[in-house]
Amino acid sequence: MALEKLNIPHQIFQHITPVDSLEKAASDRGQRPSQIVRTILFRLSEDEFALVLVAGPGQISWKLLRKILGKSRITMATPEEVLDVTGYRIGTVGPFGLLKPVRVMVEAGVLKEDELSIGSGMRDTAVIIKSTDLMMGLGNVEVVELFE
Template identity: 40%
Template sequence: MVQPEPEQGEPEPEARARLALEASGVAFTITRHGPVGSLEEAAAARGLAPDQVLKTIVVRRGDGDFLLVLVPGARQIAWPRLRHLLGVSRLSLPDKAVAREVTGYERGTITPFGALHAWPVIADARVVGAGRVSVGAGGHGVAATLDADDLLAAVRAQVADVTDPAE
């Protein structure tokens, strides 16, 4: 299979994300918008509802062992449920330098597509059947919009109830 070339002038993380999206075979669109200050602004800039914007959170399970959690809109990880699902007593969020080191993406741009390592992905159950959703695409103000079920299949996500409403 011939790999597509990065677009002229596209930053490396964005090119890596786009190329991985293309290689996945899922239909997607890339949206570029300026800086946003809230979930609501990000959703509006992408033409979506806030619950259709998915955050990709890097979680440390152990030394050198990470996973990605897809969290919808104004929700947050339910740590006790995630620990129970994974059968561990402790999980943590890595600092921004470690998150970048293990994914190749800065916080706010992280996507399960094109990460430097194919970490396992867990998606909150609310993502199933959600229709169009948006995930980071490797750059600030850059997002990929695609069908939620296509996303879950492409990244082989384990689906579970792992979030609560944000406080």
């Protein structure tokens, strides 16, 4: 796993039953929904993508994201694009071990929690990690405000 190569402290959590919602994932892990980090891939142009980490169930502002990215039009990546760029299927995407280099942004709300859950690349499996360790592993990424 990419986190082990980076020597980043973390734990693996394996769900006993399939996860069908963010709320169930949080409950199973003994966490609040705000501790679950969604990793979302956006297509900026035909071959340009950006990865955004967002905590909890809230919806980011597309207007703010377009402004930060300097783009008038963006879309969410298709399942095929997500697999091609990250190497992971939708619902399992994490920010580590990506197949292709992409711009990574962390929504500021992610840093409000001490402990987080992120995608592991595998169904019904999550990575539990401290927010400080997440940021250490990500290195030089942008922290942005995406909620109005």
